[in-house]
Amino acid sequence: MTTAQRAGSLTTPTLTGQMIIAGDHVTGTGTAVHAINPATDERLQPAYAHGTAADVARAAAAAAEAFAIYRNTSSAARATFLDTIADNIDAAVDDLVARATAETGLPVARITGEVGRTSGQLRLFSAVLREGSWNGARIDTALPDRTPLPRPDIRQRKIPLGPVAVFGASNFPLAFSVAGGDTASALAAGCPVVVKAHDAHPGTSELVGRAITAAIASTGMPAGTFSLLYGSGRELGIALVTDPRIKAVGFTGSRSGGTALVQAAASRPEPIPVYAEMSSINPIYPLPGALKARAADLGRAFVGSLTLGSGQFCTNPGLVIAVDGPDLDTFIDAAAEAVSATTPTPMLTPNIAKSFAGGVDEFDGAATVVARAAETSAPNACRAALFTTDADTFLGSETLQQEIFGSSSLVVKCRDAQQVRDVTAKLEGQLTATVHADDTDHDAAADLVGLLELKAGRILFNGWPTGVEVCHAMVHGGPYPSTSDSRTTSVGSLAIERFLRPVAYQNVPADLLPTALADGNPKQIWRRVDGELTRD
Amino acid sequence: MTTAQRAGSLTTPTLTGQMIIAGDHVTGTGTAVHAINPATDERLQPAYAHGTAADVARAAAAAAEAFAIYRNTSSAARATFLDTIADNIDAAVDDLVARATAETGLPVARITGEVGRTSGQLRLFSAVLREGSWNGARIDTALPDRTPLPRPDIRQRKIPLGPVAVFGASNFPLAFSVAGGDTASALAAGCPVVVKAHDAHPGTSELVGRAITAAIASTGMPAGTFSLLYGSGRELGIALVTDPRIKAVGFTGSRSGGTALVQAAASRPEPIPVYAEMSSINPIYPLPGALKARAADLGRAFVGSLTLGSGQFCTNPGLVIAVDGPDLDTFIDAAAEAVSATTPTPMLTPNIAKSFAGGVDEFDGAATVVARAAETSAPNACRAALFTTDADTFLGSETLQQEIFGSSSLVVKCRDAQQVRDVTAKLEGQLTATVHADDTDHDAAADLVGLLELKAGRILFNGWPTGVEVCHAMVHGGPYPSTSDSRTTSVGSLAIERFLRPVAYQNVPADLLPTALADGNPKQIWRRVDGELTRD
Known part of the structure; x- marks a missing residue:
């Protein structure tokens, strides 16, 4: 087997329900x-x-x-x-x-x-x-x-x-x-x-x-x-x-x-x-040079990230912020085509599917629908959705600044780089922010990194936020409301470190000290001794 | 001069009041x-x-x-x-x-x-x-x-x-x-x-x-x-x-x-x-061996810590918890004599002096006064106070578990080591806890350290909590209500670290990385690379 x-085997006989x-x-x-x-x-x-x-x-x-x-x-x-x-x-x-x-x-x-x-x-x-x-x-x-x-x-x-x-x-x-x-x-x-x-x-x-x-x-x-x-x-x-x-x-x-x-x-x-x-909507910033070089590829890859797992990721890319123009149109067209071609997949629960559908309906009045996945009779299905709007409308709309949990994303068309900054300044705290940049985008990218550090826990270049590597340097966190505590x-x-607190021991006799603090460093761990890190 | x-020169002419x-x-x-x-x-x-x-x-x-x-x-x-x-x-x-x-x-x-x-x-x-x-x-x-x-x-x-x-x-x-x-x-x-x-x-x-x-x-x-x-x-x-x-x-x-x-x-x-x-009342634990060896000296030294700066320290020792007996009586007698001999010193403000006097009055009904500093006509003076009570009374009294900001302390007489533990378990979070112990107190001290780690940010042996060394290993903090955040x-x-948060940079181009994260470690700082600390 x-x-x-x-x-397909839906009941594991050993489950007790307890x-x-x-x-x-x-x-x-x-x-x-x-x-x-x-x-x-x-x-x-x-x-x-x-x-x-x-x-x-x-x-x-x-x-x-x-x-x-x-x-x-x-x-x-x-x-x-x-x-x-x-x-x-x-x-x-x-x-x-x-x-x-x-x-x-x-x-x-x-x-x-x-x-x-x-x-x-x-x-x-x-x-x-x-x-x-x-x-x-x-x-x-x-x-x-x-x-x-x-x-x-x-x-x-x-x-x-x-x-x-x-x-x-x-x-x-x-x-x-x-x-x-x-x-x-x-x-x-x-x-x-x-x-x-x-x-x-x-x-x-x-x-x-x-x-x-x-x-x-x-x-x-x-x-x-x-x-x-x-x-x-x-x-x-x-x-x-x-x-x-x-x-x-x-x-x-x-x-x-x-x-x-x-x-x-x-x-x-x-x-x-x-x-x-x-809550996080994980903005994506395709910069002009990157769009010029590969707008259609980016649009398709974006939809891959958007529709992964029916979009049910904390890091799902719910927002695209870019300077308007023909290259952005190419990105949107490719993304729209990809969205239309996706097969709806089930969401986690009937309630989540209902919330998704409701969120998409709300956006429908506030922004322009450019693509939906096909209708389906399958229950609880996530019909991916792609919207566009202009920056002024976005900045004036509370609805459009909300997260829709699932495969729905909104492209915000900006007049220029300054309006990209204005939209970014308005965002709430995010888990991630993603920049797509070529060498020619260096100055705009440098400017964005400075803004995004204050808005997000993780800044990615030329990738997609839905993969979260489990490692030492990862931050899956960010300013409120992406998390309730940005310090971790x-x-x-x-x-x-979230579950620890420091305790000081002053003149505590050697035989009562925790091993981690004992003379001679029996655990051979890194310790800060008189301000210097050492394993001695 | x-x-x-x-x-004595009370106005510095350059002050503007702005x-x-x-x-x-x-x-x-x-x-x-x-x-x-x-x-x-x-x-x-x-x-x-x-x-x-x-x-x-x-x-x-x-x-x-x-x-x-x-x-x-x-x-x-x-x-x-x-x-x-x-x-x-x-x-x-x-x-x-x-x-x-x-x-x-x-x-x-x-x-x-x-x-x-x-x-x-x-x-x-x-x-x-x-x-x-x-x-x-x-x-x-x-x-x-x-x-x-x-x-x-x-x-x-x-x-x-x-x-x-x-x-x-x-x-x-x-x-x-x-x-x-x-x-x-x-x-x-x-x-x-x-x-x-x-x-x-x-x-x-x-x-x-x-x-x-x-x-x-x-x-x-x-x-x-x-x-x-x-x-x-x-x-x-x-x-x-x-x-x-x-x-x-x-x-x-x-x-x-x-x-x-x-x-x-x-x-x-x-x-x-x-x-x-x-808020912290900073319990002191004179253990039987230490009391037997030097009860009177401890009592006098305790009063030195209690009355320093009119007792206006966050780490002022407002509580003494010990097993009752003749040696504790010696400690109390010496402390009482020292308190009676202190000259009242001014408190920081009229309001603080008033609150201190009010707190001492409240204790007066709930515990036994064993010593007060002399009365004085000087304004805003802190007349040091020493109280005693038994553990049962302490455990039943909300008043006696409160902090009095200033030179007032309460000795809680316990029947045995178990009652010392019971009183400790009832305490709120503290900035400090101090143990006075001799070699013969080893087992009781070990037991206490385990309890006190969960109650305090700093554990001291054979000293007094009122000095707070500024160094790398110091913790001036502790569980609520000594602080609102015990993690620091x-x-x-x-x-x-209280004012920092982590940010991750994923595939960020080398020329956009912060210097601290640059290849080659130009700042020559300690970094954790693939899980290992290194300065390379």
Whole structure:
């Protein structure tokens, strides 16, 4: 049986429909929901009954109890734990592909790739743990003879914040869900994790939850290090974020959902950080030289990025900003042709498909439709859409500045380079901004980079934003509202810093110091000693 | 004329009573306030008229304009700028000592030391800039032959957030005020600064504001890089925090003031980070072995820390938690004797003195007074106070868990080590926690360190928390409510990270890359290349 065939097998017999709380399988007592196969509108078994505030309290209490042990595990032990989760996920690839394709309507190749990305993220963080710089070790040696006052011995390291709540995203059933980037970075930091699964892929969530739970058992981590809950965002989600034992939150989803969590977290007696990745329209800037050289190729490639995964990426290119003229017309014509030729693909859920259609309808009145994918009777299909408008209209329209989640994009025609700057200045914060430039575009490109640094977390040249490399230098973040906290990233190794805080140890006796700060550097990690980085 | 004599010279003739907005001297049109010499209740000239929302808008606009240039200045240029501010402040030491002692009632030696600390902080950040790790440079090299997809070239650096609002603190007229740690770290990061001066020391603020303005002129920085405003926290302060051009806030002060700013910043259309350092009672843990060896010495030394600067430190030891018994009685007796022997010293302002007296009165009903400093007819004097209570009473009393700003402390007598833990568990977040331990206390100390890491930003052994070393490893921060953001520090070189955010550059042409990320590492800074730190 090939993987493609397995993807047709819609019920994995082992699924229980239960939550996992500190290793225990727990049947919810709330509303029961089923995943829907958006390609067929078929209801998938089993039912997943939502949990209650009592389940949140039980998971949070277990996480707090586990934290006392888990936070003191060695980097090496946590690295082994993360590697084991990764191994378990890789081993479950067939079941995951079968279930996740059914739950999301995403193709087998995409889900197969996402499984690899998810285990790869976990292994990136195990490498980060073994390398050791995450400790943020700093030592200022004592200066007993300094006048007028001696300097004490002061050492600093970073410690985990505490239990973290993670909200699974609809659009990455693996890489931004139960064992996704937020969970991987929080577990690496030493924080237990309580996940609220997304209702769109509960079965995938259960499978991944079991992979983590099995890794906890086989590596001897405390059971409360991980729990998996099902429930609504407004009830169970808010209960989770406002539980006093939860100390940070990771979220990927809508602006309204993220904003609600940020407000709930800020209203707690003890406010906590929320890392919400929310809304981005990811402008594309084809500059005149690039357009002159290859407008039609760019237009076609743009549509490839636009329609990938039914456009359901945080980094989907929803906006093209360029100086008007014949070359831009060529770009638009090629893009329009490509959009018209695309076959509609299912969106993740009926609600997302409905929102997409509504968003496109709203744009329809405010901008010019230049292409739509063909109509289809397939359920929940994303009919790609391409609009154009002029910069003045764009600048005056709140509607056109909104994100449409899915394969819809708007080309904003500007009079000149100054109007490109004016439109850019009006944009809200973005995850990405992409420039297509040739050598002849150097001055315009240099000017744009300066503007875009203030608007986006990642600036790309001559590529497309929909691929997000998992590596050390990646930033998947950006100014509000692309995220609620621009000081960090949710993809890449820097993400571990979201769940850490520094502690200083002053004149603490050698036998009470954390190993990362011990004399002689027994862990052989990079440390900043009297201001200089060293491994001595 | 000696410095001590100059301190008696209450008006520095050059003071104008004006704000400084982007280099212009501007007379406020609001309420006029005078500094009060708290030691004499004398009103000091000149009057400082408060600014209005229009002044905030003007300063913020100038800061935003300056940001476009200032953020792109080189590390070396900003280092020279900071060094020049430091030189100017050192050169003004006589005027600063004269004015600040008059405005605060703090002694000449303290203010002289604080001038040195303030210029030292600025020089620490110039060293940080020259060293270059602040860039957070990371490079993941392209892997063009990787399958299934090539890896692009991705590089990351940190850039400044934008204009920063800084609120001067009452208790450090120099080190946490106009050119204090918040300003130094924000300017180092590349952020223009708009300071709201504290009304308790407007003249000192003006002198320091001029030192910065002169440095801007002599080093060629844009004028809007710095502005100094006078005004009320509730009006001008909130206007400043809610101005859309302001991108982060630094504050040191009361819990109510900090909370108001945090809420205002969170309610903006674009929320921004607030680094508010607020409330801490800084528990002291004399362990049984240490008490047995030197209870009386510890009691006396404790009072030295408690009464330093009339107890007006964020790190003032407001709580002692210990197992009851004869050795603790010896500690209390020695401390009581020392408290009774102290001479009351003036507090910073009449309001602070009134709040202190009110706080002590409230404790008077809830705990046992064991010592007060003598009564005095001197105005605004801080009569040090020492209270005792038992752990059960403490755990049941909200009053006794509050901070009294000033030289008042409470000894909580515990039945046993378990009750020490119970009391500790009940504490809110703290800037510091101090353990006094002998070798025989090893196990109890180890246990405490584990608890205190979760409660405090700095753990000290066998010392006192009131000294805060300015260095690389210092953490002056901690869990809420000691600060509004435990992930950072307001003292020490790590503080620069508060005002930075990461940006990734993907396949950006070499001639458009920031120098910190250029091939060949022309700045010779530490960078993480493919996961490994290197200066190559």
